[in-house]
Amino acid sequence: MTNHNLDQDRAALLEGRQKTKRVTVPAWPRDDNDLPLVQLPVEWPMFSTLNHRTRAEQLREISATGREDLFTRDPLGPEAQDAQYRILHSQDGFDQLKEDLQERGQQEPAIITADGILINGNRRTAALRSLYQEDGVLEAQYVRCLVLPRDATPEELVDLETELQVAKDFKQEYSWVNEALLIEEHYDRADKNWDRVAARMHRAINDVRGMYEKLQQLHQLVELSNGARLHVDFLENESVFDELAKHIKNKSPQESEAVRAVYFLGVLTGAKYRDLRHLKRSDAATLVRSEIEGDAALKPILEAAEAAATETLEDDPLSELLGNSEPPSSLHNLLSFVATKRPGATVALSTGEQLLVQDALKSISSSITAAADEAKEEKRDQNSLKAPLERADKAIAELERVLDALPRARAFKEEWDEVALAERIRIIRQLVQRIELIP
Structure with a gap:
């Protein structure tokens, strides 16, 4: 034919x-x-x-x-x-x-x-x-x-391309974005059947599904940018989108939106990946917003973002019918504003001044870093608070295992060392006494 x-x-x-x-x-x-x-x-x-x-x-x-x-x-x-x-x-x-x-x-x-x-x-x-x-x-x-x-x-041609690349090293010629786009196409063709996609790609279901899910996060950011940012701009940010997709999978909508906003803003401003990792928490957006509000240099960009959001809402013919809904997170308006601006562009402020977007991005990145440092210190303090009780729980669990194992050990009368056990019990009592004396 x-x-x-x-x-x-x-x-x-x-x-x-x-x-x-x-x-x-x-x-x-x-x-x-x-x-x-x-x-x-x-x-x-x-x-x-x-x-x-x-x-x-x-x-x-x-x-x-x-x-x-x-x-x-x-x-x-x-x-x-x-x-x-x-x-x-x-x-x-x-x-x-x-x-x-x-x-x-x-x-x-x-x-x-x-x-x-x-x-x-x-x-x-x-x-x-x-x-x-x-x-x-x-x-x-x-x-x-x-x-x-x-x-x-056409279907055979796509399948052939996939097979040829699977036979080689996928990472050799495919960026993670292009690889994920290919997986997305197979997913749509397979009637959203992950078993079939995994079989076609010769990979585990969790692997291909993970690629698809982080691509969906990237799709959202690109769409939010309204053409200012493209998929190819984020080839170096795979780890950010990967960790974001994994974290929000089973989280509440509120936490998902908060962490997503922080991660998106972090990617756009060039914040370090290791800093963003400390902001995987439900109040992430609030922490970053607080740092931004504390920076006098960023107040004008915040005002411009809020004004742009209000103007967009007023121009929406459905807004009166639907009512004024709250933004998904406290960073949503700022994120939407920044995402639609190219780094080399300028923003007119209410003061009449022109602000270079690149300068605003650097300042926002600094605020994200400060929020991450605060979150890291807070987590360290929480760990310090929990550590004594957690270690005590482990000690209790081990002593309970001693109780279970002791009768079986004592059954070997000739080999069992009762003196050694007594010595360890003495040390345990001393440790408990020292714990009780700590102010």
Whole structure:
């Protein structure tokens, strides 16, 4: 059965290309998984705009150009292809890949559809193209490709990409965001069945579900920013979103919102991850808000945030019907205000002054650090208060175990050492007396 979505002219050209041999591809799920190998001019294959390892970067390009259909209107057109090439060219490790290809040549063939769209090997092909077109390396003029059958379905292509990457090291070419976006797509395709997703990804259910859950937190922050922040901006913050998702899973809505607001604000302002960890508590937002209010330099930004929230509420036609609801946390208005501002932007204050957002972010980060230090000290004090009782409880439990074990030990009359037990009881009594004398 012919796939009518193929570019038939390109498919015909590729079909007529001389096939040098066939190569077995275990990841291709069909019984006949021997694919023909061809050699093609390096500029002829098309980059896949459905490439999951570039999904977050594509969202950045869409935002930069203001073109929602940049990669979908004409995926094989020059605009989409040039944008995809720029993404591949700018990814970490691209220069090292070029050096390796120039030194050792192409070791593994790429995989393309019947009309020449790259399903696997996008980065290698981009690197070869760069070597040939930009650096004049003649040995990079051609790329070797395995060709999929004409009737390959979109679902099979996604599954093939997943299998090929699972067979390698997922972290090698996928950022955590792009990996999570791929898991999200499989989850939607699998009718939200985690067993099927885990089987497809060859990973534990808790693992793929954890990736999905921290992505949902990132989705919320990106949506809150109203376009000012993108998924790709948070590639270095996986641990923050991971810990946030795990902490709020079984918490009350109030605590979840408080901790989420603090973590989001912390990520936006560049607060240190080790500081945020001390603010996983129900009053986290209150602690941070108190520190911010105590900083005279931040008072104008707080006022601007509250004014913006009031203005937004007044402009909402449903607000009168629904009534004035309280924000989810005491930091919500500030978070919403800051999230929608790029670091290089300025904010007009009620005093008439202009405040650079980057300066406000630094000050807010300092307040978060101060709140974290206070929380850490408070926890240390609480631990000090609880420590004597907790250790006494452990001692009681151990003495109860002595009572249980003693009759069995005394049954071995010849081996049992009653004198040694008496000595330990004497030491225990001395310790109890010393505890009772402590003021």
